[in-house]
Amino acid sequence: MESLVTNNIRQRPLRALVSMAGVALGVCLVMLFTGLARGQAHDLQRRSSNLRAEILFTRPGALGLTSSTANLSTKYVAELLKIDGVVQAVPAIRYVFQGNKGFGFEQVEGVDWQPYAEMNGLRIIEGRAPQANDEIVMDETKVRESQRTVGDTMGLFGGQPYKIVGVYAPEAEARVKMSLAAMQDALEAPSKCSYILVKVRDGEDPLAMAQRINTALPGNTIQLTRDVMTNIEKQIPFLGVFLRSLVVLAAIVSAFVVMLAMYTTITERTREIGMLKALGASRGYIVSVIEKEALVISVLGLAAGFVISFGAGFLIHRAAGLSFEYSWTWGLAAVLIGIGGGTVGALYPAMRAANLDPVNALSYE
Amino acid sequence: MKTILQAEDLEKIYHVGSVDVPALRGVSLDVAEGEFLAIMGPSGCGKSTLLHLLGGLLTPTRGRIVIDGEDLTAASDAKRTDMRRRKIGFVFQRFNLFPTLTAEGNLRLAERIHAGNSGSGDAERRREVLRLLQIESKMHHKPSELSGGEQQRVALARAVVTRPALVLADEPTGNLDSENSAIVLNMFQEMNYRFNQTIIMITHNPEAAAMCRRIVQMRDGQIVAPGGGIQL
Ligand SMILES: Nc1ncnc2c1ncn2[C@@H]1O[C@H](COP(=O)(O)OP(=O)(O)OP(=O)(O)O)[C@@H](O)[C@H]1O
Numbered sequence: 001m002e003s004l005v006t007n008n009i010r011q012r013p014l015r016a017l018v019s020m021a022g023v024a025l026g027v028c029l030v031m032l033f034t035g036l037a038r039g040q041a042h043d044l045q046r047r048s049s050n051l052r053a054e055i056l057f058t059r060p061g062a063l064g065l066t067s068s069t070a071n072l073s074t075k076y077v078a079e080l081l082k083i084d085g086v087v088q089a090v091p092a093i094r095y096v097f098q099g100n101k102g103f104g105f106e107q108v109e110g111v112d113w114q115p116y117a118e119m120n121g122l123r124i125i126e127g128r129a130p131q132a133n134d135e136i137v138m139d140e141t142k143v144r145e146s147q148r149t150v151g152d153t154m155g156l157f158g159g160q161p162y163k164i165v166g167v168y169a170p171e172a173e174a175r176v177k178m179s180l181a182a183m184q185d186a187l188e189a190p191s192k193c194s195y196i197l198v199k200v201r202d203g204e205d206p207l208a209m210a211q212r213i214n215t216a217l218p219g220n221t222i223q224l225t226r227d228v229m230t231n232i233e234k235q236i237p238f239l240g241v242f243l244r245s246l247v248v249l250a251a252i253v254s255a256f257v258v259m260l261a262m263y264t265t266i267t268e269r270t271r272e273i274g275m276l277k278a279l280g281a282s283r284g285y286i287v288s289v290i291e292k293e294a295l296v297i298s299v300l301g302l303a304a305g306f307v308i309s310f311g312a313g314f315l316i317h318r319a320a321g322l323s324f325e326y327s328w329t330w331g332l333a334a335v336l337i338g339i340g341g342g343t344v345g346a347l348y349p350a351m352r353a354a355n356l357d358p359v360n361a362l363s364y365e
Numbered sequence: 366m367k368t369i370l371q372a373e374d375l376e377k378i379y380h381v382g383s384v385d386v387p388a389l390r391g392v393s394l395d396v397a398e399g400e401f402l403a404i405m406g407p408s409g410c411g412k413s414t415l416l417h418l419l420g421g422l423l424t425p426t427r428g429r430i431v432i433d434g435e436d437l438t439a440a441s442d443a444k445r446t447d448m449r450r451r452k453i454g455f456v457f458q459r460f461n462l463f464p465t466l467t468a469e470g471n472l473r474l475a476e477r478i479h480a481g482n483s484g485s486g487d488a489e490r491r492r493e494v495l496r497l498l499q500i501e502s503k504m505h506h507k508p509s510e511l512s513g514g515e516q517q518r519v520a521l522a523r524a525v526v527t528r529p530a531l532v533l534a535d536e537p538t539g540n541l542d543s544e545n546s547a548i549v550l551n552m553f554q555e556m557n558y559r560f561n562q563t564i565i566m567i568t569h570n571p572e573a574a575a576m577c578r579r580i581v582q583m584r585d586g587q588i589v590a591p592g593g594g595i596q597l
């Protein structure tokens with residue numbers, strides 16, 4: 001059956017589309033950002049879960065797995081090895097920089113390949129380990145995404161050429177690795193590192209070991225790798241606040257766009273609202289007609305928003321290798337934003353329409 | 366015969382800034398069920414104001430209106446709207462129809478609102494009305510695809526399809542040429558005759574008024590000639 005609601009929307013397809021786009025934008029903001037945050041966090045987490053060291057030894061102030069500072073002296077390696085229960089201590093430098101595709105961040109690690117690979121069970125599956133200061137290895141994902149192979153070069157640290165000499169598996173931490181010496185050289189930080197991975201003797205309780213290390217070498221930050229891993233999302237500062245602000249912003253955008261659209265709609269249809277009143281339509285009925293229209297727009301905008309989000313996420317993943325992971329919770333938040341924003345935005349115009357004076361509305365030209 | 370409308374001593378003063386404009390100055394009117402009544406009078410004498418008051422679109426400054434046994438003036442805004450929904454059909458001079466809906470859609474919307482936003486109306490009644498008004502073949506047309514006369518016939522159909530106690534028409538032929546006026550007026554007569562539909566119609570056209578059984582003359586916010594009384 002033809003209805004006032006759908007016919008009104010069809011009457012002004014462009015305006016309907018613009019309002020839908022507003023709602024869709026809100027949904028996309030939420031889905032893409034939260035999807036990206038989760039996807040990246042889980043990607044980091046997966047890679048760090050391949051670490052076999054139980055303890056991460058850093059200087060205070062370093063952020064742990066996303067740290068970029070090399071402020072820890074490698075002389076602690078020897079100190080750590082002296083502690084009973086420590087079987088391996090491997091220093092590493094993590095360097096984090098802006099991705100060359102313009103968004104996201106990338107990481108490079110400097111590690112002494114032999115002990116690092118041994119500790120974490122990494123294998124060179126093609127080529128060889130990095131040795132000279134201009135040599136790097138990559139994991140398979142990076143090889144695929146960067147469309148490079150062994151023998152190619154890659155620019156790092158602002159375009160310095162590095163030669164790809166090998167490919168390793170499985171993925172672990174930073175996808176690109178060079179020798180510790182090469183990294184120290186590049187960062188001009190001789191005998192420094194970001195953190196030291198500590199492997200404890202089988203059967204030792206990592207927590208007790210962490211306390212023991214803390215007693216022996218006080219004033220440093222000692223974290224359990226398993227804690228760091230589960231806390232990656234929390235480690236990115238203000239991520240939670242950022243995402244929540246984004247949700248609020250998205251809701252406001254949706255509400256505002258729908259409000260503007262419905263406001264112009266009721267102005268344009270003043271006479272029709274007068275007619276509804278002459279027919280004896282109650283305020284509730286008039287509000288419901290306008291709210292239904294907003295709801296239809298919101299739902300369509302919502303659907304478009306999801307389609308665009310998934311499509312864009314897929315394309316960005318293909319183009320830049322960033323992974324997206326959508327959650328039901330944020331999906332639900334997006335639904336609430338779209339529908340809530342739309343209906344709340346339409347409320348003011350709807351109330352205005354319902355309160356119009358019928359005689360004035362009927363004589364409106 | 367049953368009295369469908371009783372208006373007692375109606376006064377309406379518009380306030381424009383600090384100026385008071387008295388539009389009605391003590392109008393009393395009784396209308397019996399089945400009457401077809403014309404209101405005539407010079408421009409600005411208060412005809413539309415009276416019609417709006419009778420339909421509950423405006424409230425009088427003073428006086429009382431009882432429609433079909435219900436006091437309109439004592440009612441709240443929501444109650445007046447509700448009485449309008451149940452008891453009154455309006456036809457205005459122009460732009461009566463929802464432009465996005467077809468003729469039938471306009472009728473169904475009125476039926477829906479009349480039924481309290483439920484049901485799909487009385488298809489039988491709808492067809493009968495559209496047939497009597499000879500617009501059955503146009504029922505899937507939008508207002509923009511109808512002539513002025515056809516639009517007014519749809520407006521009339523919409524006003525009577527819900528069997529209101531009272532149809533109020535404000536210059537329904539004011540925008541039509543004489544040929545279309547005649548057709549629309551015939552239709553008003555037809556509705557009055559077939560359905561015993563009570564109709565109050567404002568008109569400037571003496572020929573139109575001549576089709577009515579009673580003519581009320583107004584001047585300066587007052588009724589100067591109440592017409593030939595209630596004729597049977
Ligand atoms: N909203 C309003 N505010 C102020 N004055 C008004 C308003 N509506 C009508 N009036 C005044 O009230 C008087 C009666 O107006 P009304 O519209 O009832 O006349 P009418 O008999 O219908 O005239 P017409 O034949 O031209 O339609 C006029 O003097 C008019 O200027």
Ligand SMILES: [Mg+2]
Nearest residue numbers: 412413414535
């Ligand atoms: Mg008038």
